[in-house]
Amino acid sequence: MDCIFCKIVDGELPAKKVYEDEHVVAFHDINPIAPVHVLMIPKKHIPSLLAIGEADKELIGHLHLSLQKVAEAMDVKESGFRVVTNIGTHGQQTVFHLHYHLIGGRQLEWTM
Numbered sequence: 607m608d609c610i611f612c613k614i615v616d617g618e619l620p621a622k623k624v625y626e627d628e629h630v631v632a633f634h635d636i637n638p639i640a641p642v643h644v645l646m647i648p649k650k651h652i653p654s655l656l657a658i659g660e661a662d663k664e665l666i667g668h669l670h671l672s673l674q675k676v677a678e679a680m681d682v683k684e685s686g687f688r689v690v691t692n693i694g695t696h697g698q699q700t701v702f703h704l705h706y707h708l709i710g711g712r713q714l715e716w717t718m
């Protein structure tokens with residue numbers, strides 16, 4: 607499958623990983639918008655939040671618990687951070703493998 611993030615999962619493309627287990631992997635965004643900008647993905651290819659199915663409930667819960675671990679590892683647990691998933695055209699999704707941006711390390715604004 608021609609998916610950048612599947613290639614990162616498979617080790618075909620390099621990435622600066624900050625967390626990995628059997629089901630998920632987190633790595634630095636190649637084009638960070640803040641001092642901390644990590645992408646958390648399931649290893650399973652799911653195109654977006656809209657494609658999450660009943661069978662993925664446990665995986666998505668696990669992914670959220672893993673986000674807590676990444677926040678701690680990146681030292682933003684106390685200062686706060688933002689978790690975002692972009693969906694489709696208006697959401698400006700560019701990679702169609704479910705991913706959560708974990709953004710922090712500076713004061714964020716809320717402008718769209």
Ligand code: 5GP
Pocket residue numbers: 610619621622633634635636637638645691692698699700701702
């Ligand atoms: P989206 O726009 O789909 O929400 O987010 C995709 C993100 O993936 C972007 O922030 C982009 O910088 C990042 N990205 C795209 N290609 C690569 C890559 O090859 N490696 C890494 N680490 N990040 C990537």
Ligand code: ZN
Pocket residue numbers: 609610611612613650651652702703
């Ligand atoms: Zn994929």
